[in-house]
Each structure stands twice: as structure tokens, then as C-alpha cells.
Amino acid sequence: MTPTISDKNLFKIPLSEPFISGNEWKYIKECLDAGWVSSVGSYVTRFEEMVAHYVDTKYAVATVNGTSALHVSLIACGVQPNDEVIVPTLTFIAPVNVVRYCTAHPILMDCNLDTLCIDVQKIINFISNHCEQRKNGYTYNKKTKRRIKAIIPVHIFGHPVDMQPLLALCAEYNIDIIEDATESLGSEYNGKKTGSFGKMGCFSFNGNKIITTGGGGMVVTDNINMAKRVRHLSTQAKRDHFEYDHDEIGYNYRLTNIQAAVGVAQMERIHEFINIKRSNASMYSDLLSEVKDVRFLWEGAHSRSNFWLYAIKVPKAHKKLLIDYLLSKNIQVRPIWKLIHTLPMYRDCQRYAIDNAIEAYDSCINLPCSVNLKKEEIEVVVENIKSYFAEGKAYANKHSNR
Ligand SMILES: Cc1ncc(COP(=O)(O)O)c(C=O)c1O
Structure with missing residues (x-):
């Protein structure tokens, strides 16, 4: 079964852990x-x-x-x-x-x-x-x-x-x-x-x-x-x-x-937490800018995000394979939520001009983002994303039909 966010001890680098270190x-x-x-x-x-x-x-x-x-x-x-x-x-x-x-x-x-x-x-x-x-x-x-x-x-x-x-x-x-x-x-x-x-x-x-x-x-x-x-x-x-x-x-x-x-x-520590999240987001974004197929999602115009959860966009053909690859390296990543209009209880709801969301679902992955994420851990995540793309077709051919 695919690991979940609660499998705290399963991952070397978990997705999002609480940071309890104050009063x-x-x-x-x-x-x-x-x-x-x-x-x-x-x-x-x-x-x-x-x-x-x-x-x-x-x-x-x-x-x-x-x-x-x-x-x-x-x-x-x-x-x-x-x-x-x-x-x-x-x-x-x-x-x-x-x-x-x-x-x-x-x-x-x-x-x-x-x-x-x-x-x-x-x-x-x-x-x-x-x-x-x-x-x-x-x-x-x-x-x-x-x-x-x-x-x-x-x-x-x-x-x-x-x-x-x-x-x-x-x-x-x-x-x-x-x-x-x-x-x-x-x-x-x-x-x-x-x-x-x-x-x-x-x-x-x-x-x-x-x-x-x-x-x-x-x-x-x-x-x-x-x-x-x-x-x-x-x-x-x-x-x-x-x-x-x-x-x-x-x-x-x-x-x-x-x-x-x-x-x-x-x-009492919210300012500190947000500064860390923003600085880690910048580090991910800088390091990943070297990877041709990856875009780190950024805040919109007029905005200052708390960068609660990091997401990257990759070509559709690589989403699942990259997720599996990173999970196999003990890095907890996950696909973004299944779109609501595809779920059985909401399939019959009225929907309007949905196409971007399908593209986003097909291509986005959430990356580890805990407040206590270390710089070296960000480097490990990025190095593994790079090695996945370096292995590229060979990895895809070996795993895509399993
Ligand atoms: C977008 C969004 N809305 C609502 C909720 C519900 O919050 P809670 O889990 O505290 O009920 C969550 C998260 O958990 C969320 O991510």
C-alpha cells in the first residue's frame, strides 16, 4: 500500500512533521x-x-x-x-x-x-x-x-x-x-x-x-x-x-x-516558522532550476505565501515514476489530491470549464516541507530528483509496465 502522511517513522525525510520545541x-x-x-x-x-x-x-x-x-x-x-x-x-x-x-x-x-x-x-x-x-x-x-x-x-x-x-x-x-x-x-x-x-x-x-x-x-x-x-x-x-x-x-x-x-x-513562533518555510522554498527552487523537466510552484502576484506545502510540476509521464522512485529512497512525497469532480459522491455536481486542474493533477507532486527540514535533506531530495531524470528513459522503461 502507498505510505501515508502518518507513517512518521517510515521515512528518512517525512513530508510534513509538526515542530514542537517551544513552550x-x-x-x-x-x-x-x-x-x-x-x-x-x-x-x-x-x-x-x-x-x-x-x-x-x-x-x-x-x-x-x-x-x-x-x-x-x-x-x-x-x-x-x-x-x-x-x-x-x-x-x-x-x-x-x-x-x-x-x-x-x-x-x-x-x-x-x-x-x-x-x-x-x-x-x-x-x-x-x-x-x-x-x-x-x-x-x-x-x-x-x-x-x-x-x-x-x-x-x-x-x-x-x-x-x-x-x-x-x-x-x-x-x-x-x-x-x-x-x-x-x-x-x-x-x-x-x-x-x-x-x-x-x-x-x-x-x-x-x-x-x-x-x-x-x-x-x-x-x-x-x-x-x-x-x-x-x-x-x-x-x-x-x-x-x-x-x-x-x-x-x-x-x-x-x-x-x-x-x-x-x-x-509564539509563527514568524520564525514562516521564515524557515520561505527560505527552504527558495533553496528548493534555486536547486531545482537546474533540472530541465521540473518547475517548483511559486506564490502568485501581490502575494507572500507561508509556503506550507511545496509542490513541483513534472511532465505527466514522469509523475508516478518519480513518486515511486523517491518513495523507494525513503523520501516521503505524494501526489496532489484527487480532483473532487472525479470522486463518486461528487461526480454528478455541476462543474465549470475544468481543464487546468486535470493538468495539475497529472503533473504535480508534493515534496517534504517540515519546518525542521534540514538544508542537507533538501539537497538529498533534489539530488534524488536529479538522479531520477539522469537515469531517465532507462528507469522509465524498467518500471513503467510493472
Ligand atoms: C484546504 C483544507 N481545508 C480544510 C481542511 C480541514 O482541516 P481539519 O483537518 O483541521 O479539519 C484542510 C486540512 O486538513 C485543508 O487542507
């Missing part, structure tokens, strides 16, 4: 000593304040993971059953699943080949040619007659989506933006942090992200009503803590104090 132990011990282990405690508030301050939003609400952050954000912004939400086909599956959790319908959109993020120009074409704005102010899909309530731009691998034209489009057509910034904590577009552009922005602190709480998430927003609603929904919609009075169907989506304690320790 994590100390802060967890404080929680344990004080007995504040669950979803109430000072670390939850501290973590929320730190993230809000860092991304420059007025409010932040911690959640149990990034998926739950996206789910409650969609409910809070008023996505109703039978609404439609535009999402990329090239993404981790969570932002698409949450649309279905709301019994709304995803419309799957293509990606841009430079950053792999959702193709904003195609969204503009779709909305202007295939949708209409009605007197009630909302925009409807001409084909399905359903309301387009929201768009979830995902900042893929940390690279910001081209937000400016998207913001203009959504303002004109009254469509909400819920940013999936789960991979892009600290990335900037026009000098502003991702997550702070949309009505709400969502982060993940899963073990493989730039900072981790083991598992965790956060919703950020400047809108006090949205913040209150997200907090309410994620705490079982409990109106009165003593009487157990609930006023709607809620969720148990709050982060625990222990996890938040880890988050505070990790946030």
Missing part, C-alpha cells in the same frame, strides 16, 4: 496542574486573541478542527438547503463536504496553473454568463435556478487566491466569501493576511499544518454577529449554561484548553 510542555503542564483541561480555560481565550491579532481581524472563535470551522461558518452566513456554493475541484475535500453537510450543492471550479488556487477569471465568466441577479438582490444559477450563496476560495498549499477581482465580483453579485485559509496562516495578499478578506476565514491546526494544536481550527471575522453565532453554534447552541437551555441545533465544536495551550506556544 508546549510548560503550558500543557499548567493546564493539567490547574485542572482546566476542557473547552473552558484561559488558553482558549489567549489563543483566540493571538490569532485575531495576528491576522488582524476583530474576532476569532476556536473550533475543534478546520472542517468544523468551515461548517459553522457556512451555517452562520446563512447557507440554506438547496443553495449553491462555488468551490475548487482541486482541494482537500473538507470545504466541499461542508457544503453537503448543509445540504447545499457545490459547483466545482477549475484552478489556475501557476498557484493551483481557484481560477478567479473562470468564476467571473461563470457568474456573468451563466447566472442572473434577481430583484431580491441574490444571484441565481440560470441552469438549476438555485441561489449562489457563497464561494469558498481555498489558499492552496499556502498560496493566496487572487482576492481582489473575487472581492469585487462577490460585492457586485451579493455572494459571501468564506475563506478556506486552513493551509495559509500567515500568508499575505496585498500586505493583508489571508483569512481576513472574506465574511469569515477558517484555519486548521491539524498536525501537518504550519502550526498545530494536534487537531484544531479557528474562525476569524470582523463581524460581531457572525462571531457570536459561530461561538453559539459551536457550543451546542446553549443559551443558558445552568439551565441547559438550547435554542437551535448546535454542535460540540469547541477546542479544548490543552489544545489551545499548544496553539499559544506554537503561535
Whole structure:
């Protein structure tokens, strides 16, 4: 079976490991000593304040993971059953699943080949040619007659989506933006942090992200009503803590104090982590520029990426072979996500002009990117990519028919 991201000890050079080397132990011990282990405690508030301050939003609400952050954000912004939400086909599956959790319908959109993020120009074409704005102010899909309530731009691998034209489009057509910034904590577009552009922005602190709480998430927003609603929904919609009075169907989506304690320790080092990620990305990019068949994916215009996950593009015929070659050398690499429109539960969804995403899926590979990746390890990865291409046809002939 193909190894997974969790096969930590299997690889000499793993794909993406957490870097726990600050105050994590100390802060967890404080929680344990004080007995504040669950979803109430000072670390939850501290973590929320730190993230809000860092991304420059007025409010932040911690959640149990990034998926739950996206789910409650969609409910809070008023996505109703039978609404439609535009999402990329090239993404981790969570932002698409949450649309279905709301019994709304995803419309799957293509990606841009430079950053792999959702193709904003195609969204503009779709909305202007295939949708209409009605007197009630909302925009409807001409084909399905359903309301387009929201768009979830995902900042893929940390690279910001081209937000400016998207913001203009959504303002004109009254469509909400819920940013999936789960991979892009600290990335900037026009000098502003991702997550702070949309009505709400969502982060993940899963073990493989730039900072981790083991598992965790956060919703950020400047809108006090949205913040209150997200907090309410994620705490079982409990109106009165003593009487157990609930006023709607809620969720148990709050982060625990222990996890938040880890988050505070990790946030203390976010600048350092991003500098390392960016410097390692530059090193990969420089070294790989010598290899004719390889392109290291870079941030887009007006952007400063956190470079959460590194990706290269290689000729289609080499993708699988190069992955197998590097795995055989104990270097953990992986193909990018299977495109959502090819998965059985989403095959029947409406999709728009998807072709770049197919090319990206056929040619992109993720490379090791942990914060604690050593310079010598980057050299080992690049040397192995070079030897694969040096062996070239001989290797391909020997392995392609197996
Ligand atoms: C793009 C994207 N969206 C959402 C999520 C979901 O976050 P979580 O795993 O914390 O639920 C992830 C990652 O894990 C992701 O990569």
C-alpha cells in the first residue's frame, strides 16, 4: 500500500512533521496542574486573541478542527438547503463536504496553473454568463435556478487566491466569501493576511499544518454577529449554561484548553516558522532550476505565501515514476489530491470549464516541507530528483509496465 502522511517513522525525510520545541510542555503542564483541561480555560481565550491579532481581524472563535470551522461558518452566513456554493475541484475535500453537510450543492471550479488556487477569471465568466441577479438582490444559477450563496476560495498549499477581482465580483453579485485559509496562516495578499478578506476565514491546526494544536481550527471575522453565532453554534447552541437551555441545533465544536495551550506556544513562533518555510522554498527552487523537466510552484502576484506545502510540476509521464522512485529512497512525497469532480459522491455536481486542474493533477507532486527540514535533506531530495531524470528513459522503461 502507498505510505501515508502518518507513517512518521517510515521515512528518512517525512513530508510534513509538526515542530514542537517551544513552550508546549510548560503550558500543557499548567493546564493539567490547574485542572482546566476542557473547552473552558484561559488558553482558549489567549489563543483566540493571538490569532485575531495576528491576522488582524476583530474576532476569532476556536473550533475543534478546520472542517468544523468551515461548517459553522457556512451555517452562520446563512447557507440554506438547496443553495449553491462555488468551490475548487482541486482541494482537500473538507470545504466541499461542508457544503453537503448543509445540504447545499457545490459547483466545482477549475484552478489556475501557476498557484493551483481557484481560477478567479473562470468564476467571473461563470457568474456573468451563466447566472442572473434577481430583484431580491441574490444571484441565481440560470441552469438549476438555485441561489449562489457563497464561494469558498481555498489558499492552496499556502498560496493566496487572487482576492481582489473575487472581492469585487462577490460585492457586485451579493455572494459571501468564506475563506478556506486552513493551509495559509500567515500568508499575505496585498500586505493583508489571508483569512481576513472574506465574511469569515477558517484555519486548521491539524498536525501537518504550519502550526498545530494536534487537531484544531479557528474562525476569524470582523463581524460581531457572525462571531457570536459561530461561538453559539459551536457550543451546542446553549443559551443558558445552568439551565441547559438550547435554542437551535448546535454542535460540540469547541477546542479544548490543552489544545489551545499548544496553539499559544506554537503561535509564539509563527514568524520564525514562516521564515524557515520561505527560505527552504527558495533553496528548493534555486536547486531545482537546474533540472530541465521540473518547475517548483511559486506564490502568485501581490502575494507572500507561508509556503506550507511545496509542490513541483513534472511532465505527466514522469509523475508516478518519480513518486515511486523517491518513495523507494525513503523520501516521503505524494501526489496532489484527487480532483473532487472525479470522486463518486461528487461526480454528478455541476462543474465549470475544468481543464487546468486535470493538468495539475497529472503533473504535480508534493515534496517534504517540515519546518525542521534540514538544508542537507533538501539537497538529498533534489539530488534524488536529479538522479531520477539522469537515469531517465532507462528507469522509465524498467518500471513503467510493472
Ligand atoms: C484546504 C483544507 N481545508 C480544510 C481542511 C480541514 O482541516 P481539519 O483537518 O483541521 O479539519 C484542510 C486540512 O486538513 C485543508 O487542507
